[in-house]
Amino acid sequence: MSRAEAAEPAEAPEPSSRIKFSSPRQIPIVGVVTEDEEVQGAFKSMDLNRVIKLFEETGKDDWEQRQLKSVKKLVQCYQNGFPLRDLAQIFKILNLCAEKIKTQPHFIEPAYNIIKLCGLPFLKKKASDEITYAEDTANSIGLLGDLMKIQNSELRIQICKCIIDFYHAEPPKKHITGYQQASSSYKIKMAEVGELAKTMIQSLELLENQLVEKLWVLKALQHLSTSEVNCTLMVKAQAASGICAHLNDPDPSGQLLFRSSEILWNLLEKSSKEEIIQQLSNLKCLLALKEVFKNLFIRGVSHYDRQLRNDILVITTIISQNPGAPMIESGFTRDLILFATFNEVKSQNPLVKGLKLSNSYEDFELKKLLFNIIVILCKDLSTIQLLIDGKVILALFTYVKRPEKHKILEWSAAQYEELQLHAIATLSSVAPFLIDEYLFYKGNDQVLEFLAWCDNEDSFFSHGNSFHGAGGRGNKFAQMRYSLRLLRAMVYLENDTINKDLCENGAIQQLIGIFKNTISKYNDKEEAILLEIQSDILLILSGLCEYHIPGKEIFGTEGVDIILHVMKTDPKKLQSGLGYNVLLYSTLDSIWCCILGCYPSEDYFLEKEGIFLLLDLLALNQKKFCNLILGIMVEFCDNPKTAAHVNAWRGKKDQTAASLLIKLWRKEEKELGVKRDKYGKIVDTKKPLFTSFQEEQKIIPLPANCPTIAVMDVAENIRAKIYAVLGKLDFENLPGLSAEDFVTLCIIHRYLDFKIQATHKQRELANKSWENFLARTSNAKTLKKAKRLQEKAIESSRYGERPPNAIFHRTDIKGLNATVPSGGVVTVESTPARLVGGPLADTDIALKKLPIRGGALQKVKAVKTVDEPKKSDPA
Numbered sequence: 001m002s003r004a005e006a007a008e009p010a011e012a013p014e015p016s017s018r019i020k021f022s023s024p025r026q027i028p029i030v031g032v033v034t035e036d037e038e039v040q041g042a043f044k045s046m047d048l049n050r051v052i053k054l055f056e057e058t059g060k061d062d063w064e065q066r067q068l069k070s071v072k073k074l075v076q077c078y079q080n081g082f083p084l085r086d087l088a089q090i091f092k093i094l095n096l097c098a099e100k101i102k103t104q105p106h107f108i109e110p111a112y113n114i115i116k117l118c119g120l121p122f123l124k125k126k127a128s129d130e131i132t133y134a135e136d137t138a139n140s141i142g143l144l145g146d147l148m149k150i151q152n153s154e155l156r157i158q159i160c161k162c163i164i165d166f167y168h169a170e171p172p173k174k175h176i177t178g179y180q181q182a183s184s185s186y187k188i189k190m191a192e193v194g195e196l197a198k199t200m201i202q203s204l205e206l207l208e209n210q211l212v213e214k215l216w217v218l219k220a221l222q223h224l225s226t227s228e229v230n231c232t233l234m235v236k237a238q239a240a241s242g243i244c245a246h247l248n249d250p251d252p253s254g255q256l257l258f259r260s261s262e263i264l265w266n267l268l269e270k271s272s273k274e275e276i277i278q279q280l281s282n283l284k285c286l287l288a289l290k291e292v293f294k295n296l297f298i299r300g301v302s303h304y305d306r307q308l309r310n311d312i313l314v315i316t317t318i319i320s321q322n323p324g325a326p327m328i329e330s331g332f333t334r335d336l337i338l339f340a341t342f343n344e345v346k347s348q349n350p351l352v353k354g355l356k357l358s359n360s361y362e363d364f365e366l367k368k369l370l371f372n373i374i375v376i377l378c379k380d381l382s383t384i385q386l387l388i389d390g391k392v393i394l395a396l397f398t399y400v401k402r403p404e405k406h407k408i409l410e411w412s413a414a415q416y417e418e419l420q421l422h423a424i425a426t427l428s429s430v431a432p433f434l435i436d437e438y439l440f441y442k443g444n445d446q447v448l449e450f451l452a453w454c455d456n457e458d459s460f461f462s463h464g465n466s467f468h469g470a471g472g473r474g475n476k477f478a479q480m481r482y483s484l485r486l487l488r489a490m491v492y493l494e495n496d497t498i499n500k501d502l503c504e505n506g507a508i509q510q511l512i513g514i515f516k517n518t519i520s521k522y523n524d525k526e527e528a529i530l531l532e533i534q535s536d537i538l539l540i541l542s543g544l545c546e547y548h549i550p551g552k553e554i555f556g557t558e559g560v561d562i563i564l565h566v567m568k569t570d571p572k573k574l575q576s577g578l579g580y581n582v583l584l585y586s587t588l589d590s591i592w593c594c595i596l597g598c599y600p601s602e603d604y605f606l607e608k609e610g611i612f613l614l615l616d617l618l619a620l621n622q623k624k625f626c627n628l629i630l631g632i633m634v635e636f637c638d639n640p641k642t643a644a645h646v647n648a649w650r651g652k653k654d655q656t657a658a659s660l661l662i663k664l665w666r667k668e669e670k671e672l673g674v675k676r677d678k679y680g681k682i683v684d685t686k687k688p689l690f691t692s693f694q695e696e697q698k699i700i701p702l703p704a705n706c707p708t709i710a711v712m713d714v715a716e717n718i719r720a721k722i723y724a725v726l727g728k729l730d731f732e733n734l735p736g737l738s739a740e741d742f743v744t745l746c747i748i749h750r751y752l753d754f755k756i757q758a759t760h761k762q763r764e765l766a767n768k769s770w771e772n773f774l775a776r777t778s779n780a781k782t783l784k785k786a787k788r789l790q791e792k793a794i795e796s797s798r799y800g801e802r803p804p805n806a807i808f809h810r811t812d813i814k815g816l817n818a819t820v821p822s823g824g825v826v827t828v829e830s831t832p833a834r835l836v837g838g839p840l841a842d843t844d845i846a847l848k849k850l851p852i853r854g855g856a857l858q859k860v861k862a863v864k865t866v867d868e869p870k871k872s873d874p875a
Helices: 035-040 048-056 063-077 084-101 105-118 134-149 153-165 186-193 196-207 211-224 228-236 239-244 255-270 273-280 283-299 303-320 332-341 361-377 381-389 392-397 413-433 435-440 443-455 477-491 496-504 507-520 527-545 549-567 571-575 580-595 599-607 610-619 623-636 642-648 657-672 692-696 709-716 719-728 739-749 751-778 780-797
Strands: none
Touching (some): 048 063, 063 084, 084 134, 134 186, 134 196, 196 211, 239 255, 239 273, 273 303, 332 361, 392 435, 413 435, 413 477, 477 527, 496 527, 549 599, 549 610, 599 610, 610 623, 610 642, 623 719
8 A cells, every 4th residue: 555655754963974972071083084095995904803802901091092093993994885794893893882882972973983884785795795794794783773772862863774774775985996785685684684673673662752763763664564574573572562552652743653554554464464463452552543543533634644544444444353352442443333424324422523524535445444344343242232322224224225316415426336335235244233223224125125226227327346336337236236135144044023024025026026127137248247136036035935935925936937947047057157056056945945835836836847957957967966956856756746747857868867866876876985896786785885985984073963974974965865756756667777777776775774774783782782791690600701801901901110109099899790890970879768757857957966876867756955054942
């Protein structure tokens, strides 16, 4: 996203070689470069080890002056850039200067000058120098971040300028004989290796109240964050939360907000989005984002302010995808709902009093972003009450209306159309959570009325420029598509009130009429969108009729006709990828929901050769449709008229329905790996239906609410349905079968017997277990043998080596001849009534004396509770 570059930070005066720094005493330093040296551009020979040794030694009075003089000489010597081979020693000298700054401030100037030269391109003598000195270079550049700890504004700003120069390097003024400039990306790569971005992020903590320095650091981080490696390092240093929490800090220039948002964008784009979201999902960050967005929304007037406002909203939208983000606690959700609806619903909130959106591009984008974030927020059920309070449904329904002529709109025609489609799409996500609100504002009536406008022939020119308007240029197909999606979302709730209301308002007849009209409006240009509209209509009709017999009766013959029309589609179109597959799925679903169970519709479907069309589809041998078609066939076969239609059908090469079903059985068994010989006979009589998948399948523990593998086997493969269809045809007098078909038919006929066979096996195992138990209880030798086997099994399961000084506890009772292992559960019988006196006995036992002997409580004839003291006789 392109953004206008903000003004540069208020720079401190550019320090020259003669800048004066405040220090306890001024020491004049003079360095001279001769004209010959300047012309030749050659390095003046200098012993860097001697300079280092000079810094490490102390004691003489003039030692400090000699150190400063040597550094001055170093700066003059390398005024055109540092050679890579000398970089490690130069940065060691820089580090020694930095150590002295705290007690000797006049070392700031030499350190400053060395850092300034680091902004120039590094020089290499050999092509291999970049590799040879890579580690030294990375460590040296990494040291720049550590130098930010020095409490000097000029030095910190120069470090930031040096880093920025990595990305805008200028060639040296003079060519150095024997040296070449290192590649332009070399410093950037070495900064990544030296983890400079991480230390720069950490330096922000030292600059809480230094605005100018903070702006320079943010500018440097803005450049560093263009790299994925640096972004990863910054995320590890908690850059996102640290920067976001200070978005609302005072800054008259506005650069802090601009640069911080740029860095957050780069982090989101170039590092782990999940980690960034986690860092930003805290109350402090969201409060900062809320205040910034609110200020920009209310007070922002410039193009830049509006653009920045939208950027902040996008970042907020990304954070709101995290269910753990405290959006409601921060009050941000309530404000966003207010800003999203104040244009459509009048509000007395002072935040939006007198506020109005323009038709500028930024405000138009803002409106769409607000619709988008409402879709995300509604997924949190805690937000539902806020959506109700904000009258979101009412605000969105203001767009579900036919455009009124001569009405002045605040948006252009193209903008209003896009917002209208976006609002309806938002309703599809929000309305299912707000059913009472949807019914209160008569949502069904409004949608059906809008659909009637979409279906009529009124002149309307749709622009179709937006994402939601695809395929709808010059027509109302886009509006119809999103309205049907809204209806489909509401019908899928299976809410009796909503579905009954739709049926009473004539939705079924209206939808059938719209479907017929789409057939007449068919053209290749809008083929995909028309197929989607037809699919949604059939799915809505299925939802309305599935559990509603009156709805099936309303569906009637007109509904059957549109289903038959789709079933006659050229099979070649199923592979076109335009949506014919989805339409066929919807059609089969509507047969199941709208026709089956309504005898007049079933009979009409049979009269119009609907079973023939189903078998034609089945003969296409497309596995994705077979299961559903066979399920419909099973249900249709309950109608006594169906069998004649099934037996009368003929496919290619005069194939019969029975032959087709048997062929599908053999194909299914081949895919499942069931063992059969070349004649189709059973190979493994013990496991006649066992598949290769079942043999390889291990025992997997499943929760109680999950269907077992055996149940899934019946549900997913088509053998059970083929058996059911042929069973309803009585397995007899089936025409057009070959010898192999008859062999397979015998196996199909015994399908259910082969499936009970597993039950017989379980019974045999249970009987065998009972016989073994009886043998142990009636024969002492059998009991002892079983006991020995049990002890051997227990011993073999124990750990071989016993730890030293361990105490062994036996888990069995010695001399006990029982083969049933003892457990931790003890059965306790109730105390006999003779001991407690029965249910009507006195239960106030606590006040009675207990018998001296142990054991259960016993009834005592006479019990004294307390001996009362005798009263003394009067004298």
